[in-house]
Amino acid sequence: MAGRRLFLFGLVTGLIASAIILILARGSPGRPVELLPPPDPPGIQVFVRGAVRATGVIHIPAGSLVEHALQAAGGVLPQADLEGLNLAAPLSAGDEVSVRFRPTAVPIPIPGALPAATAPAPNHRVNVNAASLAELDTLPGIGPTLAQRIIDERERHGPFARVENLLRVSGIGPTLLEKIRDLVSVE
Numbered sequence: 001m002a003g004r005r006l007f008l009f010g011l012v013t014g015l016i017a018s019a020i021i022l023i024l025a026r027g028s029p030g031r032p033v034e035l036l037p038p039p040d041p042p043g044i045q046v047f048v049r050g051a052v053r054a055t056g057v058i059h060i061p062a063g064s065l066v067e068h069a070l071q072a073a074g075g076v077l078p079q080a081d082l083e084g085l086n087l088a089a090p091l092s093a094g095d096e097v098s099v100r101f102r103p104t105a106v107p108i109p110i111p112g113a114l115p116a117a118t119a120p121a122p123n124h125r126v127n128v129n130a131a132s133l134a135e136l137d138t139l140p141g142i143g144p145t146l147a148q149r150i151i152d153e154r155e156r157h158g159p160f161a162r163v164e165n166l167l168r169v170s171g172i173g174p175t176l177l178e179k180i181r182d183l184v185s186v187e
Contacts, residue, residue, distance in 0.1 A: 051080035
């Protein structure tokens, strides 16, 4: 009988030792692996201006085409001239998309836009410090968007002291300034 007890004691001790070894060898189960979707490709910023609904810097996905940039700018205006503009051209960061206005004898009305004003009289100068958007829009090369930028600039930084200060307005360069110099005043 002593042999049987010794056998049972050895068997129980062996089972307990095996269980302890298995528990220690198993360790913690760890964390499950979480799979994330691939990140979106980085976007690019391009400048869109001209005959579009919203000019300015827009953010579009990398690899976008000119057509995508125009859609992001709210689409083109009815008087846009898309002739010569490659809508399938790929864009890179910092590119500029300029949509020209179609030359027409009769202006096409834009819903919600102010009616077009007539050109200033030859001896009448437009005071850029007091002119309305419609008055500024009468100047050659100045459309409603650029006229609004002139108004925004004078509201932000005060009246223009000299005609040359119009160069502070984004979109007015030396060529356009020379074109309108004799038609404007800062009085």
